[in-house]
Amino acid sequence: MDPVEKAREILRAYPLCDFCLGRLFASMGYGIENAERGYAIKTLLHMRLVYDYRNGVDVSEDLKALARVHAPTRRFLAANGIKVEEAPCYVCRGLLKDVEKYAEGVVKALQxxxxxxxxVGSVIPKDVLEREREVMAKFGIQTGESIKHxxxxxxxxxxxxxxxxxxxKERPDVVATVNLADGSVKVSRNPLLLIGRYxxxxxxxxxxxxxxxxxxVVEELLDPIRARFGGRSLVFHAAGREDVDVRMLGNGRPMVIEIKEPDKYKGDLSGLAVDGVIVSRLSYGTRNDVRELKAKAKTSIKxxxxxxxxxxPLSGDDLAKLKALEGAVVVQRTPRRIKRLNPRAKRRRMVYNVEARLVSERVLELFIRCQGGLYVKEFINGDGGRTQPSIAETLGTSLEVVELDVLDVE
Ligand SMILES: [Zn+2]
Known part of the structure; x- marks a missing residue:
């Protein structure tokens, strides 16, 4: 495709400014702003037409069309006794000439x-977008860039x-959107994500x-972290959950702290210890970290x-029976204490190891290594037969869980 001949056709139909003409050929060339490209094409077209004109070819209509949007051509025609008025750009009506004036408003809003x-985003008057589409469609333009862009x-x-x-463009902290109809600027702040363990x-x-x-609740205890970044609110995402009476020990559980509408995207990443909650190893994260965290919670080993x-009373012989549970797939109907899930739903999770020792005749200490998502209390007490197999059933006794801790999330 010869951009100069294409431009000759287009300008016959529509007066276009340097920006709007150059933009139709945006993918031709590299590191050239649309206005430079548009002006260069017009200059080449001017040269071609003036040459033809001097050699007796009738290009007066093309010259007049070009003169509407190209000062040297207007001057050339004027010298030959033909007066042509400058025409506003059909697509942008001059909007693109002083787009830069909006930058100041954006700077002020982001400061x-x-x-x-x-x-930077923009809201562009609909009629401008429609006229741009019309020109692109009419001339089958494949090399253009959108005006918004x-x-x-x-x-x-x-x-x-x-x-x-x-x-x-992919993951900006803040987005400033300029409305070109009235020059107003709206700023949206993306959440700040901190990954770590608790x-x-x-x-x-x-x-x-x-x-x-x-x-x-953990979320409110973490408020000092929100305050460090001046956020509007905080959301706590953890890789899996533990009940209120269950402690989370060892290396802690992976988590993401989401701070909404922060004033700062850089700040103090030191840990926090408050009311029995310890947060450590904080670093900056992404949306992808939240997705991965949720996905891993289902498969990680606890x-x-x-x-x-x-x-x-139990004996050492009783405890030996627990070996049978290693490698077992435990089938659990939703425990009655969990109201948000369908009570008939079934969950299947692996149990890898069960170690037990008797603290006294009737007090049992258990170490259970299993797949994430196992209802551990129910695996121990059997939940009235709703979980099978279970430790209580295997031992032939009923068990009450008095303490539960998560020691490790692998
Ligand atoms: Zn224009």
């Missing part, structure tokens, strides 16, 4: 936020220079909601320690 990367890029470049920060040494702090028996009380 109060301490961010790393940004992106050009505007965002040009404003983004200036804002980046002013604030000395890079544009990030321990819970308390049996009265709930990992999730404020349930019976819980004095506090090690539990439990203290259980037996109805009848």
């Amino acid at each position: 109060p936020i301490d961010f790393n990367t940004f992106q 050009e505007i965002n890029r040009r404003i983004g470049r200036l804002v980046g220079e002013a604030l000395k920060k890079p544009v990030n 321990l819970k040494l308390s049996r009265v702090v709930s990992q999730g909601r404020l349930v019976p028996g819980a004095a506090r 090690l539990y320690r439990a203290l259980a009380l037996s109805d009848r």
Whole structure:
């Protein structure tokens, strides 16, 4: 495709400014702004037409069409006694000439936020977009760039220079959207994500909601971390869950702290210890980390320690029977205590190891290594037959779980 001949056809139909003409050929060339490209094409077309004109070819209509949007051609025709008025650009009506003036508004809107990367978006009047589509469709343009793209890029470049920060199209911290109809700027702040691990040494702090028996919830204990970044609110995501009365020990459980609408995207990443909750190893994360965290929670291996009380005295021979549970697939109907799930739903999880020792005749300490998602209390007490096999059933006794801890999340 010869862009100069194509431009000759297009300009016959529509007066276009340098930006809007150049943009139709955006994918031709590299590192050239659309306006330079548009002006270069017009200059080449001018040369071709003036040459033909001087050699007696009748190109006066093409010259007049070009003169509407090209000053040298207007001057050439004027010198030959033909007067042509300058015409506004059919697509943008002059909008693209001073897009840069919006950059200042964006800089002002972003200044109060301490961010790393940004992106500029824009709301462009519908009629401009429609006229752009019309021109592209009419001439089957395959090499064009959208007007939105050009505007965002040009404003983004200036804002980046002013604030000395890079544009990030995939995962910007903040997005400033300029409305070109009225020049207003809207800023949206993406959540700040912190990954790390937590321990819970308390049996009265709930990992999730404020349930019976819980004095506090983890989310509210982490508020000082939210405050470090000036966020509006905080959401706590953990890789799996433990009940309020279950401690989370060892290396802790992986988690992501999501801070909504922060004022700062950089800050203090030191740990936190408050009311039996310890957060450590904080670092900056992404949405992908949250997805991975949730996915891994279903498959990762957990090690539990439990203290259980037996109805009848137990012996070493009884404990030997527990070997049979190693490698077992445990089938569990949803425990009655869990109301949010269908009570008839069945869950299948692997148990890898069961170690037991008698603390006294009727007090049993258990170490259970199993697949994430196993209802461990029910695996121990059998849940009235709803979990099978179970430790209580294998021992032929009824068991009450008095203490449960997660020792490791592998
Ligand atoms: Zn234009």
